[in-house]
Amino acid sequence: MSASYQAVLWNRQKKHYDWLIFAFCTSYLAVFTSVTLVYNPQVTFETLLIRSTSTLALLLLHVILSIGPLTRINKKFFPLLYNRRHLGVTMFCIAAVHGLFSILQFHTLGNVNPIVSLFTSNTRFDSVSAFPFQALGFFALVIFFLMAITSHDFWLHNLSPKVWKTLHMFVYLAYFLVVMHVLLGVIQYETNPVFVIILVLGSGALITLHLVAGFQETKKDNIKFHLQRESFVMVCDVNDIEEDRAKMFCLDKERIAVYKTDGKLFAVSNVCKHQNGPLGEGKVIDGCITCPWHGYQYLPHNGQSPPPFKERISTYDVKIEESKVWVNPVPYPEGTERPGAIITINQKEEMFV
Amino acid sequence: MVVQVIILIVGIYILGGVLFAVPFVIKGVTEVDEGTHGTKLGFRLIIIPGTIVFWPFLLSKWIKSNKKHD
Ligand code: HEM
Ligand code: FES
Numbered sequence: 001m002s003a004s005y006q007a008v009l010w011n012r013q014k015k016h017y018d019w020l021i022f023a024f025c026t027s028y029l030a031v032f033t034s035v036t037l038v039y040n041p042q043v044t045f046e047t048l049l050i051r052s053t054s055t056l057a058l059l060l061l062h063v064i065l066s067i068g069p070l071t072r073i074n075k076k077f078f079p080l081l082y083n084r085r086h087l088g089v090t091m092f093c094i095a096a097v098h099g100l101f102s103i104l105q106f107h108t109l110g111n112v113n114p115i116v117s118l119f120t121s122n123t124r125f126d127s128v129s130a131f132p133f134q135a136l137g138f139f140a141l142v143i144f145f146l147m148a149i150t151s152h153d154f155w156l157h158n159l160s161p162k163v164w165k166t167l168h169m170f171v172y173l174a175y176f177l178v179v180m181h182v183l184l185g186v187i188q189y190e191t192n193p194v195f196v197i198i199l200v201l202g203s204g205a206l207i208t209l210h211l212v213a214g215f216q217e218t219k220k221d222n223i224k225f226h227l228q229r230e231s232f233v234m235v236c237d238v239n240d241i242e243e244d245r246a247k248m249f250c251l252d253k254e255r256i257a258v259y260k261t262d263g264k265l266f267a268v269s270n271v272c273k274h275q276n277g278p279l280g281e282g283k284v285i286d287g288c289i290t291c292p293w294h295g296y297q298y299l300p301h302n303g304q305s306p307p308p309f310k311e312r313i314s315t316y317d318v319k320i321e322e323s324k325v326w327v328n329p330v331p332y333p334e335g336t337e338r339p340g341a342i343i344t345i346n347q348k349e350e351m352f353v
Numbered sequence: 354m355v356v357q358v359i360i361l362i363v364g365i366y367i368l369g370g371v372l373f374a375v376p377f378v379i380k381g382v383t384e385v386d387e388g389t390h391g392t393k394l395g396f397r398l399i400i401i402p403g404t405i406v407f408w409p410f411l412l413s414k415w416i417k418s419n420k421k422h423d
Contacts, residue, residue, distance in 0.1 A: 005388060005389055005392050005396050006392070006393070006395070006396060008395070008399070113357075113360070115356075115360055116356050116357055116360060119356045120356055146406065148402075149402035149403040149406060150403050150407075152396075152399055152400060152403070154382075154386065154388075154389070154396075154400055154403075155400075155403055157386065157388070158385065158386055158411075158414070159407070159410075
């Protein structure tokens with residue numbers, strides 16, 4: 001859906017969500033400040049700002065990284081996914097305040113350029129207890145910066161989805177850098193182990209979530225379909241699929257969605273051209289298969305986005321025999337028209353037998 | 354010393370990006386991506402940071418699209 005861009009795509013739901021992010025961030029900063037002032041009234045404004053923004057950014061980063069696996073484990077979490085980008089940009093801005101004030105606080109007092117000072121004031125890269133941990137934070141911040149400035153769909157299209165996805169995969173490297181930044185930094189000035197424990201628990205939770213989601217997905221992909229005939233594979237019963245909805249199958253490594261709409265079945269790729277969203281989890285709206293993630297649309301019979309859009313997905317042959325659905329997992333070139341399979345009254349009625 | 358040289362190079366690169374971004378967001382975008390015809394100021398502003406960073410790539414796209422139109 002590349003016909004026209006807006007600065008920010010806001011609808012009512014997203015506005016709600018953004019207000020929630022804003023309210024959460026301000027409350028966090030307020031609570032952090034009050035608690036610190038109670039226990040440590042001598043704290044300076046800079047330290048307060050550096051520490052409250054850093055911990056908030058770290059917390060948001062954990063939320064952001066949990067959203068992917070959570071939505072794969074349970075569909076209820078989908079609303080979180082819609083605004084993950086806004087959350088990401090927010091996180092970057094907050095982390096940038098932390099980085100900027102750290103540089104101001106620790107590197108602007110001498111006569112060396114602050115950025116030069118960041119890399120040269122401590123060069124003990126061979127030490128654990130005095131490691132220049134700030135450089136790690138800097139590189140993480142650079143990655144978050146690149147992600148934030150390319151978060152608009154314009155960049156997804158113009159850098160190509162592949163490059164864009166690869167760039168955004170670097171978030172895992174950034175996460176690793178941040179964890180090391182915090183661990184190596186905290187041991188230099190903090191004797192209370194609570195911080196390290198919280199961080200280890202957070203990372204542990206994230207890794208577990210990713211493993212569980214990955215495991216569930218491989219299990220789904222490896223379901224074997226035994227009945228095969230002339231390169232068609234039997235996948236389910238016609239009545240297993242609801243009207244205007246789909247069922248998804250992984251056959252010969254092809255991810256396929258079989259949609260039921262308007263008295264017919266159509267098989268198309270399950271992978272959305274936008275960001276590889278699961279098309280089979282969407283529904284047919286105004287005659288178009290509509291991606292559940294950001295609403296890209298495709299016509300069921302040829303996999304083409306309705307004009308003026310230009311996205312196309314692969315289509316497949318599907319047929320019905322005695323109410324059983326058979327799919328041929330060999331894809332047609334993207335956007336190829338297929339007749340689909342007509343559902344006869346008979347097959348519908350078998351449901352009540 | 355090495356750090357200073359790197360920072361200088363990055364600085365020059367970014368300066369190039371800033372200079373490039375002005376004509377690009379006014380005119381170039383619409384030639385590189387048809388979907389941007391008639392987009393408002395907000396959109397143009399929001400792509401400036403990315404333009405400053407990815408300017409050599411966008412410049413080559415812009416030149417290529419010019420050749421196509423000739
Ligand atoms: C230019 C980049 C960065 C610089 C120069 C920097 C610098 C610092 C410094 C000096 C500290 C110790 C602060 C203190 O004494 O209280 C610190 C701690 C910390 N940083 Fe960073 N940092 C950067 C980026 C990041 C990023 C991107 C994150 C994560 C999103 C992050 C998260 C943290 C956390 C959680 C702590 C421990 C809590 C604290 O003391 O503030 N930092 N950083
Ligand atoms: S992944 Fe974004 S619309 Fe499908």
